[in-house]
Amino acid sequence: MIITASNDLNEETIDALNKQGHEVDAFGIGTYLVTCIPRLLLAGIHSMQKTMFRLYGKEGYPLVDIMIRESEPSPKAGERILCRHPFLESKRAYVVPQHVEELLQCYWPGTSSMFIGSF
Structure with a gap:
C-alpha cells in the first residue's frame, strides 16, 4: 500500500x-507553495481563471512558481516581483526573473476548465 x-x-x-x-x-x-504578491493565489476553488508561471534566475535554475489571475499582467523577464516566503508569511523578498515560462495550457475554457501543465 x-x-x-x-x-x-x-x-x-x-x-x-x-x-x-x-x-x-x-x-x-x-497550500504552502511559493506565491508572489501582488499575484497572490489563496487556496481554494475559484471561478476565476488562473495562469501559472515558472520564474528562472541568472544561472537558469527555477526560482519560484506563481499563479496569477488571467486578468492580471503576466510576469516579465527583468521585472522585479515581491514574493512571500513559502512558510513564514512575514518574510518577503524581491525576485527578478531572467526567464519566464508559462506552465499551464487551457484546453477547455469555461467555469470547469481542464489545465495540463508541468509541475
Whole structure:
C-alpha cells in the first residue's frame, strides 16, 4: 500500500514527521507553495481563471512558481516581483526573473476548465 499525506503540509510538519520515522511514501503540498504578491493565489476553488508561471534566475535554475489571475499582467523577464516566503508569511523578498515560462495550457475554457501543465 502506498501512503500519501496532504492537507496544509509545510516544511516544519514534514520535518517533524521525518524525525518521528513516518511511513509516508509521498506528500501532497499545495497550500504552502511559493506565491508572489501582488499575484497572490489563496487556496481554494475559484471561478476565476488562473495562469501559472515558472520564474528562472541568472544561472537558469527555477526560482519560484506563481499563479496569477488571467486578468492580471503576466510576469516579465527583468521585472522585479515581491514574493512571500513559502512558510513564514512575514518574510518577503524581491525576485527578478531572467526567464519566464508559462506552465499551464487551457484546453477547455469555461467555469470547469481542464489545465495540463508541468509541475
